[in-house]
Amino acid sequence: MQKQPDAAPCAQTEAPESGLALATKLAIELGPLLVFFGTNAAAGIYVxxxxxxxxxxxxxxxxxxxxxxxxxxxLVSGAVVLVFGTLTLYLRDDTFIKLKPTIVYLTFAAFLGAGLLLRKPVLELLLGSVFNLTEPGWRKLTLRWALFFIGMAVLNEIVWRNVSTDAWVSFKAFGFLPLTFIFAMAQMPLMQRYSAVDDNKSAGPELPSQ
Structure with missing residues (x-):
């Protein structure tokens, strides 16, 4: 009976850790983009x-x-940022940084498409320790994401060629992310439909290492 109070502090310490982990992940993924948006508004596209x-x-x-x-x-996105950012600054032409999302999205689409052709769904390699789907489920999910990335590449081309630089930066910061989130949520029915039961994965010790 006296062991129960010890469980409460454990539960309380896990929540802040998970919150900190989430905050760190968001900072890594969204930080540079928000910095890009804010600096563009204050000092222009080249700065x-x-x-x-x-x-x-x-x-x-x-x-x-x-x-x-x-x-x-x-890693791929970062490499493209550095290459196209350098071209933008060296040539004083913001076309290159505007092309960056197009190149990244097409690279992801090609990566996923190549995996499908080789019968090795890339998403299964990346997310197989988190989600457990049947083989047809991984193929369909991979195909959907490949088509989504192609669509996003086309959308980026349409936007930057038809609006001002400031409008493009705003769309890059606050348009692409919500669209990606909405698309990801829309895949949940497919993932539930093709979910595979695997006792080894559901009870496996890999979860703490995620």
Whole structure:
């Protein structure tokens, strides 16, 4: 009976840790983008591009320090930011930084498409320890994300070619993320439909390492 009070402090310490982990993840993923938006509003696209590059490097460094690894998507995105950001600053042409989302999305789409052709759904390799789907489920989910990334690449091309730089930056900061979130939530019925029961994964000890 006296052991019960000990459980409360444990529960209380887990919540802040999970909250801190979530805050860190959001800072890594959204921090550079928000810095880019704010700096563009204050100092223009070229200063914003330079700060965006620096913030991206900091975010990748924090990801490595926090998780001892850098996920594939932030790594690819970061590499494209550095390459196209350098071209933007060196040539004084903001077209390159505007092309960055297009290149990133098409790279992701090609990556996923290649996995489907090789019968190795990339999403299963990336998320197989978190979600447990049947093989048809992984294929359909991978195909949907590949098509989504192509659609986002096309959307970015339409936006930056038809609106001002400031409007494009605003859409990049507050348009792409909600669209991605909405699309991800829309995939939940498919994931539930093709969910596979695996006692080894559901009870496996891998969960604490996520």
């Amino acid at each position: 914003a591009t330079a700060v965006f590059m620096a913030a991206t490097l900091v975010a990748l460094g924090v990801a490595w320090w926090r998780y001892h690894k850098i996920p594939v998507m932030p």
